[in-house]
Amino acid sequence: MNYKTVICVVSLIVIVAGLGCISQPDSTQPGDTDNENNGNSRDIEGLWMGSLEVPGGLEIRILFNISARPDSSINATMDSLDQGVTGIPVETVTYKDDNLRLEVKSIRGVFEGTLKEDGKTIEGEWKQAGSVFPLVLNHIEKTPDLRREQNPVKPYPYAEEEVVYENKEAGVKLAGTLTLPRSEGPFPAVVLITGSGQQNRDEEILGHRPFLVLSDYLTRRGIAVLRVDDRGIGGSTGNFSQATTEDFAGDVLAGIEYLKSREEIDSNRIGLIGHSEGGIIAPLVAVQSSDVEFIVLMAGTGLPGEDIMYLQSDLIARAEGASNETIAKNEALMKSMFSTIKEEQNNIIAGEKLRKLLTDKISNMSEAEKQYSGYSEANLDAQIQPLLSPWMRFFLTYDPRPTLTKVKCPVLAINGEKDLQVPPEENLRAIEEALKAGGNENYTVKELPGLNHLFQTSQTGSPTEYAKIEETISPVALEIIGNWISEHTQEKEK
Structure with missing residues (x-):
């Protein structure tokens, strides 16, 4: 989840403003991969890694493992290295005229890029949750060592x-x-x-x-x-x-x-x-x-959880360089949202009220203010749903x-x-x-x-x-x- 709206240390939804984490998909089991390929699939076979630079200064390393099948179709998986999420199936792979498209449906993300003449670089963009991030993939020979120094090594005593x-x-x-x-x-x-x-x-x-x-x-x-x-x-x-x-x-x-x-x-x-x-x-x-x-x-x-939310949002926004005006507007938006959640117990009605509230507020926000609010018009339903969960309703008032x-x-x-x-x-x-x-x-x-x-x-x-x-x-x-x-x-x- 977005760290701006919960106190947890793990992110479970999608790339959003701030922490910018990718969720663990619903399933990591390989599924059918759709392919459209009129290029040489061997050109893009192998490991391709790049870093997403998201708002707040965080870099997340993304790795695609692309392999060609005997029938020339293409299979691919995605790893979010710094989040410890591996083997996410890439359901749709399209490679035509040096243009590569990788669709990761389980996290609603898409990479689109072009293979450069050197054959070692794919320049493109990662799109998710209504946000677009530049992403340049470079061909590498092996997966980076992800073991943290404090992780214990077997055999244990x-x-x-x-x-x-x-x-x-x-x-x-x-x-x-x-x-x-x-x-x-x-x-x-x-x-x-x-x-x-x-x-x-x-x-x-x-x-x-x-x-x-x-x-x-x-x-x-x-x-x-x-x-x-x-x-x-x-x-x-x-x-x-x-x-x-x-x-x-x-x-x-x-x-x-x-x-x-x-x-x-x-x-x-x-x-x-x-x-x-x-x-x-x-x-x-x-x-x-x-x-x-x-x-x-x-x-x-x-x-109480609501008090934690305001304190957390203020401190993190300041650490990321937000202005006092932006922070004040974000807090006002949060208070309006939390009031709606607490006052309306029917999720359908509450969801409609939140959608109207957010749509009205977002339309009047600058890009910087949208960044620190963590909300975008493109994916409101996915962003509203966690706010109405039993967990959130309890946490806000406990x-x-x-x-x-x-x-x-x-x-x-x-x-x-x-x-x-x-x-x-x-x-x-x-x-x-x-x-x-x-x-x-x-x-x-x-x-x-x-x-x-x-x-x-x-x-x-x-x-x-x-x-x-x-x-x-x-x-x-x-x-x-x-x-x-x-x-x-x-x-x-x-």
Whole structure:
């Protein structure tokens, strides 16, 4: 999703103004490819890579893998390298008179370009969601190495097990990975809870796999870790599009029950680590289950979702150089949209009102203002639909503070100083005030210097930096989390 309209760290729709991410398609299974070819398909066979430069300064590397079949027809797939999305089928390939057209229907994108005389360059444009971006593809010999330096390399010094369990109440099967130290158990354990947007067990985003890195670090320190695919992605079943934050809390409760069934796990030392929206979910679970012994909130929120939206939009727009006038107009538009969503519960009527509102507003916007609003006339339906989802309706109005006042277990709340998606000052203060008001005396609140929403060491904190930064999670953040959990699980053991 567009980071301007949610607090998640993963993008699930299409290229839009700002973060400019490409979604995981509905299916990565190869389908039939339509071809129209009166040129030599061997001319374009091979790997072709280029960088999309989208508003906000972010570059996303796109790779097309084109191969010629014996019958001279052409097959192609697309990878978004910096987003970790690979094997997207290119359903339609047309190559005539040195002109190449690649249509990727699953993400509603099209590349059109011309092969230059040197045979090593295809100059063209990428079109998606009503936006057009220059894209020059260069022929390369092999796919770039995408492994981030912090990603652990097998063999691991601990056990790793693929697991499946059920949220019986929701009828959802959840698939994940359980990592267990090789020392003598039973072990303390944590469940990792992803941020908003449909994410896999590694919370994979822009080439980074933060939950893989975090689970590896903690397991090496003697803590068992369960990380899980969100419902409807990877090995997990269920309908993600109809689920709310409360539904995801139910999935986490099922994970706790699963850990309690394992003899390697000390059921008196089970905790939760939630990132971003996961930091909203963890307190919800903690007040429902006495089995939760501690929670760690990584960029969790302490304010209602609507307030987060305004703060986030303002900070990110300023980081991208938007004027005060543009920021003010964007906030006014957001307030009008959110009022419509909250006041009209019928999705059809709300959708019609949003369409009229956006059409009227967009027609009076400059190109810069359109860029920072994230909306365009060409694809309004696709942009309106997520705003009316059950998740968004819940998120806009949910205030985490009443729940936080009921949390009695130990809490570690951390935020990066340069987090522009969940601003640290406002949210850490709200979290601390709520915990204190509820009488919780065992909590630690820390703002970590120089870190962004992903807990990377960053220059500005802008989401446009996420893919460019080699670091996945700051070692400082890892150590703070690991030390705090070790201290609290040792106390429990005594």
